[in-house]
Amino acid sequence: MTENEKRVGLDALHQCLHRVLPAVSLRSQSLPNTPQLRLWLLDELFPEQALEPEIVNRIMEEPPYWSFCWASGQVLAEYLMAHPQWVKGRCVVDVGPGSGVVAIAAAMAGARKVIACDLDADALTATRVNALENDVEVMLSQDLDSALAEADLVTAADILYDRENLPLLARFQAAGRVLLADSRVPDLNPRGYRLLGQWQSCTWPDLGESSEYNGVRLFASEPE
Template identity: 80%
Template sequence: MTSDTKRVGLNALHERLHRVLPNVQLTCQQLPQTPALKLWLLDELFPEQALEPGIVNAIMEEPPYWSFCWASGQVLAEFLINNPQWVKDRCVVDVGPGSGVVAIAAAQAGARKVIACDLDEDALTATAVNALENEVEIILSQNLDEALQEADLVTAADILYDRENLSLLTRFQQAERVLLADSRVPDLNPPGYQLLGEWQSCTWPDLGESSEYNGVRLFAAQP
């Protein structure tokens, strides 16, 4: 049943991906910074032929962001694996999971329960497929308020590409602890959060982004 569920999920993701990138496939890949963790990600970012303008526009309007592991996700996942005391025996709510990398790392590090919360069906499907690949259990949710009621720890990585999401940082503090990783807002200094440190990473597959997006800062809100 697990194999069938994963196959159905991958078929759905490929169908969605091929609407904008007809010649690109997802493959199961080890991450450079956390090789014990595997994700289904884009095999090849750019096909040999030039993309038609219509395809480029479609990518910009509805990017398949769940087919990448973003820099902040890699850093936060590695942090949880190396510091399992943050998640052990706790209920972790991962907001905006994308590929599911942070949620999966939390489960691997010993979380009692992991809830991945997103409004995007494709992101939840990608998270479910990748959870099956890594043999961990993750609950999927589209209701943030309900999820936060259960949360001992909230995690979020690279959700501030949209400044409107800044208001979420206050809501997250309903939980006892919050871990926030960001590479997009250089002047970020959210009230109630403390900077734990800065790490270097890059999105995988590598987008060739400006080096300014390779610096990931990790913030914590806690008692």
């Protein structure tokens, strides 16, 4: 992807964003806990206070979710960069990449190949733009079956806001190794997964969500 293609991608993302928030733009910014990683994210609406409830509702009704870095994505990205042995030399398939933060972290941590898989074309555009921002290569796919066929490791963060995605957890295990981060399902205890730990984080930029969504649990599934 060239710099010109990056500008075209950013233009397309701004057009999509402005349908929900006409006066807001994206800005390239570092993440709080992984400052070496930069993403094009929503610029701050209110630098000194949380968003007004009606704006949060509008975002939740028609979410440009790729314009935020959600808590689970931040935690999983930070974990991969601190524990590169999970990805080094492997093909990593990141499902539901959003801004692309986990896919990019996997590439930065030494993955042999990274595939970001999503049905949402805007999320894939955001991932592509953000990968270029960080000088890494991330392949894009809308075909989950073909992507999983290549995977040595599957990563996913905050995909369970839709309970219909729960059956995916069993499908992921066919790859052998899975890292799953979630802050939306407090009673989550997926079969065949073990809890690695819990971390505190928040959406960036901060949406002012309930503190219950700041606790991120990380699960792993590995071959016996």
